[in-house]
Each structure stands twice: as structure tokens, then as C-alpha cells.
Amino acid sequence: MNKLIAAFFVLLSMACWVGPAINDSYNFSEVGTIKIMPVKDHAYLPGSGDMIETSLSHNFLRFRFDVNESSSELPVVSIGSGDQTLELTCIITEYTDSELIVVPYRYEDRGSTTTTVSQSASADANLDNAKTSSSTTTKTNGGAISSGSKVNYTSARVGIMLKMKDADSGELVWSNTYWYSSLELHRATETCVRNAVNQMRKLFQ
Numbered sequence: 001m002n003k004l005i006a007a008f009f010v011l012l013s014m015a016c017w018v019g020p021a022i023n024d025s026y027n028f029s030e031v032g033t034i035k036i037m038p039v040k041d042h043a044y045l046p047g048s049g050d051m052i053e054t055s056l057s058h059n060f061l062r063f064r065f066d067v068n069e070s071s072s073e074l075p076v077v078s079i080g081s082g083d084q085t086l087e088l089t090c091i092i093t094e095y096t097d098s099e100l101i102v103v104p105y106r107y108e109d110r111g112s113t114t115t116t117v118s119q120s121a122s123a124d125a126n127l128d129n130a131k132t133s134s135s136t137t138t139k140t141n142g143g144a145i146s147s148g149s150k151v152n153y154t155s156a157r158v159g160i161m162l163k164m165k166d167a168d169s170g171e172l173v174w175s176n177t178y179w180y181s182s183l184e185l186h187r188a189t190e191t192c193v194r195n196a197v198n199q200m201r202k203l204f205q
Helices: 002-012 048-062 185-204
Strands: 014-017 031-036 066-068 076-078 084-096 099-109 112-122 131-141 144-154 156-166 172-182
Touching: 031 048, 048 066, 048 084, 048 185, 084 172, 156 185, 172 185
Parallel strands: 031 084
Antiparallel strands: 014 172, 031 076, 066 076, 084 156, 099 144, 112 131, 156 172
16 A cells, blocks of 8 residues: 555656757866856746745755845855856746646446337147237337546646856856745755756766
């Protein structure tokens, strides 16, 4: 039973990310800070940009980076002692909340009619007196109509595309895409961003 429950949640909570595109000639050890640029809302959900921004700051902090969120400045993540600054931009490619869909259905059985014909014959020694009889039986099924509704469940899904470029030269140094599906939108958001930040931090180890 436990294995079935685990398999159920694995199917409902799914994630995907591929290997990032990295500029191999860029020296990430010279990076001192990362600026988190404003994230635009997804067209289907106002406020989604703020959710992604907050999750980015939160997850950098979870991975032991210092994060400065001055009210007059963009959030800044302290990486090391270098003098280079990277700008992190994010585009929300998908932001869909979970949904219950009720699908009505109607089944109609028009019924059927069955006719059975039986024949029998009897005869005595005198073939001229042979007798034949037949009977017909008809059965009718009036049919039935049934109706109801079926509930379908769609899971929440979040997709993002991240890029980092050098603030001075404008050179693109890293990019990748991520998506995650889960039972709840906030969990899908948090896990999707956490996977992204976890991969970014490996550049500076």
C-alpha cells in the first residue's frame, strides 16, 4: 500500500530540467554579486512575478548566500569577493493553478426486442394425420437512461526560463529552463525555483 501511495505522488509531482547552457570562457570565480531583476507577471496570473522574485531571494538565502533587499534597490545576492556583477532575469513560461473539472455524461439504452419462434410436430401411424404446431414469443426490453458527472483533476504547473549576464559587458554567461508540476501552486513554484537556484550555486563552488 505504501508503495502505491508513493507512486501516486510521484506521478502528481513531476519535474523536468535539462543541462544549462554555460559560457565556458567566463570566470565565475570573479563574481561578487548577483542582482535579481524584476520578474514580469505571467499573463494568466497577476502577482506571479512577485512570487517568483520572493522565492528566488528565499532560496538563495536557504543555500547560505547573503541577500540584501533594500527598498530602493534590486535584491542583491552576495556570492564572493570578486568585483564582477551578474544580472539574473527570469521569464515565467507557464503558471497554471490546479483545477477540478466536472464533466457531465449521459448514457441512453434504447432497449431491444427479441422474438423466439418454436415449432413442434406429432404424428401417428397414419402419416395423413400428422400435425404441426408453432408458437411465437416476443420479449421487449424498454431500455434505460442514466446520467451523472465525472470529476477530472489537473495539477498545478510552473515553468520558468532563467538567464544570467555580465552587468558590465552584457555577455550572456548562463541560461536554463525548468518546470515542475505538483498538487499545489505554491509548492510547484517553490520546488521549481529551488531546483534552479541549487544548480546556479554550483557555478560558484
